[in-house]
Amino acid sequence: MSAERIIGQVGNLIEQLGDAQKLGRAFRGDGDCVWAKGRQVVAGRRPSLVAWVKPPTQYLKLNTNASVTSAGAFGGGVVRSSEGKVIFAFYKEFGEVSVVHAEALALLAGLNYCQERHFTGVRAESDSDTLVRMISSGALANWPLCNVLRKLRCLLANLGATVSHVYREANMVADAMASAQLGHEVVYNGEEAMPRRIKALLRLDRLAVPYVRH
Template identity: 35%
Template sequence: MKHQIAWNIKAAIYKTFPNLKLDGRWTEICDTIERLRHIVIWRQVSWSKPLLNVVKINTDASYDVTNGKAGLGCVIRNHIGDLIMSFSIAVQCGSNNQAEAVAANYGLKWCIHNGFNKIQLELDSLIIVDMLNNRDTTNLKLRRIIQDTIQNMDKVDIIVSHCYREANSVADFFAKQAYSSGHSTFCFSYEQLPREVKGLFQLDKCQLPNIRRRYDKNNFFVS
């Protein structure tokens, strides 16, 4: 039993610290584990403006797996960073990935309906970005929404790109707003934006960076 417990503990530690070697007496191993620290990686990330005559769609989603409740967030801006439209929509979805895909498709359809044909679609879900760029998915639950989005993509000149969530803070705000309130709202000017998001919007427009903080699992030190 003791050996099994020790093996389970080591397996859990190796998952968090893949390059760690644990040898010696159990007391020494415990002491090493208690003093382990990941190396923190800091990186500046910022929202980037689209090219001239291109509109940029940023979307995000907030999802609760327990009840399927989701909030979709979107902000559409021009090449100088001014607002064209934003939405905050409350929906029901089957998964977080489905909510991310639906948000992207909603934003894209709005642009097409309003005559925009040069588009950059950006979201922080690398899974959905890869599906759209690969133009297919093996996930049967997502196939319908992905195919519908691809059909809309074929109607315009579009680039689909990934961003870190720290560069997607405005869309994230609207997604969380829809999720928490259960209501849907649309904004068509800076003045109509909620007070809480105006600061984030201006930071993006000035292209001031946010700090992305991550732990490097493959590198660590013993304090």
């Protein structure tokens, strides 16, 4: 994707935000109008721009996500440098587990790969607010999720890593990895062999191109 096309996409996103705000102002005094009623439903939830943020220099960022369908549960993730360079990415299949369990297994897989490579100070991100809250609060869960949570807390401490919640729009590469349906476990040690769609998302992230969050 050319730089000109990417810049054009950013311009379109900004125009969408401007149009949404103008629409709200246009119907502010017409409470009986059907468009005004529609606006009232989403009052306080204006669209915003969300983008993946590079980690600080000398840190790595791990993004993970999971996908649960009728075919089973799948997870994926990617570790990138402060320049947005792919250090490694992965895809795994987990069988039949719940959404939160799959999210936890995806994060655990990413941290295990980091441990194998002796990475420390990793900043992990997940778009599962429930999982992040469970990890940070020390909350208990039913087996086998409780065992996964214990391993996650131990790994985070051993690696000097942190985990925080991000919106899905800032987690698009991990989301694409989790839903890639590759059919078997895969680890990419660089960007070259990754699917074309995911490489396009990586380029957008490196350029800090935002997504519209409604």
